[in-house]
Amino acid sequence: MANKKIDMSKLGINTRLAHDGYSADDYYGFVNPPVVRGSTVLFPNAETMATGGQKYTYGTRGTPLSDALANAVNGLEGSAGTVLVPSGLVAVTLPLLAFLSCGDHALIVDSVYGPTRHFANTILKRMGVEVEYYQPEIGADIAQLLRPNTKVVFTESPGSNTFEIQDIPAIADEAHKAGAVVLMDNTWATPLYFRPLDFGVDVSIHAATKYPSGHADILFGMVSANEKCWPQLLETHGTLGLCAAPDDTYQILRGLRTMKLRLEHHRKSALEIARWLENHPAVAQVLHPALESHPGHDIWKRDFSGSSGVFSFVLKQGGNAEAYRFLNALEIFGLGYSWGGYESLAVKVSLSDRTVTKRDYPGPVIRLQIGIEDTADLIDDLKKGFAAL
Numbered sequence: 001m002a003n004k005k006i007d008m009s010k011l012g013i014n015t016r017l018a019h020d021g022y023s024a025d026d027y028y029g030f031v032n033p034p035v036v037r038g039s040t041v042l043f044p045n046a047e048t049m050a051t052g053g054q055k056y057t058y059g060t061r062g063t064p065l066s067d068a069l070a071n072a073v074n075g076l077e078g079s080a081g082t083v084l085v086p087s088g089l090v091a092v093t094l095p096l097l098a099f100l101s102c103g104d105h106a107l108i109v110d111s112v113y114g115p116t117r118h119f120a121n122t123i124l125k126r127m128g129v130e131v132e133y134y135q136p137e138i139g140a141d142i143a144q145l146l147r148p149n150t151k152v153v154f155t156e157s158p159g160s161n162t163f164e165i166q167d168i169p170a171i172a173d174e175a176h177k178a179g180a181v182v183l184m185d186n187t188w189a190t191p192l193y194f195r196p197l198d199f200g201v202d203v204s205i206h207a208a209t210k211y212p213s214g215h216a217d218i219l220f221g222m223v224s225a226n227e228k229c230w231p232q233l234l235e236t237h238g239t240l241g242l243c244a245a246p247d248d249t250y251q252i253l254r255g256l257r258t259m260k261l262r263l264e265h266h267r268k269s270a271l272e273i274a275r276w277l278e279n280h281p282a283v284a285q286v287l288h289p290a291l292e293s294h295p296g297h298d299i300w301k302r303d304f305s306g307s308s309g310v311f312s313f314v315l316k317q318g319g320n321a322e323a324y325r326f327l328n329a330l331e332i333f334g335l336g337y338s339w340g341g342y343e344s345l346a347v348k349v350s351l352s353d354r355t356v357t358k359r360d361y362p363g364p365v366i367r368l369q370i371g372i373e374d375t376a377d378l379i380d381d382l383k384k385g386f387a388a389l
Ligand SMILES: Cc1ncc(COP(=O)(O)O)c(C=O)c1O
Pocket: 087, 088, 089, 090, 092, 113, 160, 185, 187, 188, 207, 208, 209, 219, 220, 221, 338, 339
């Protein structure tokens, strides 16, 4: 922003997204920051070098570009600090490594993103961490699972693929009484629709691959912590030698500038399609927390200020064959993983790894990522899928 004196926190969200993190005064008036590539940073003399007495000391420890993005994200999350990492999955695994040690107990929500579960079941177990899964709707009853050695409570709301909503303030309250750190994968809502730290979460995790990128061409992660957890997070990030590529960092900051505009289209279109699906005779249930029929709707309404563009629906009957016929008939929806990009995607969901919440759905579950195409075209495409059943 041209005038550095403006207090960003008092401005509207689109203004902050457009200007936060970097000032044109920082680089000869250019409205965007330069892409800073670099490992070595020179010091003016041996004394400064010996004390590390300057802002930048080595490429992995931050650059003016990584600071521009981290500062913008701190403004959105209300966090003390943000680290940047090369994928959303690293954004999940880094804080788990930062706050867990051998002999600790970790509580992880059963509706967690599949690769998070895989990391917990492999590397965390190998480290000697006892991993226990809990049901997403547990709320304050999490108190019954907390032990003296519970160091982390991992949350993700809505849950992956089935979109259960968690009572985050109630869980955070109990976890803190027991001395545990609360982590949240907030990729679905982004800090525009839910600010985890305002609801008691200590560390907010974001797969920036999704909405901040918005174009299915970048893998990126961001982890933001409150004052209490920031030193430990930063120390672990540095110790592991993690950093994000400069070009990707630039693109994610660029993506933030338009994120609200894109998200609003994803939100409106996804909700319209979810409502259309809810009235379709072949659909048993639509798993979208902004629908009044969703079991977690009241908590979602209390805590979230919007919904994004990915949700699932359940067919009334059938199995793999029916799901594949539906998916194969789609022409605009691509069959692919990930979400948050401009293009719509569909995938048949597998819930076989769940251990606590075995869902008894009458037919296959299909997840849709609603892109920024015209809603009417997407509905026409889905009609082709239903016609093939
Ligand atoms: C909820 C959630 N968290 C984290 C990730 C990981 O992001 P990435 O694909 O950048 O590793 C994903 C990816 O699908 C996700 O859905």
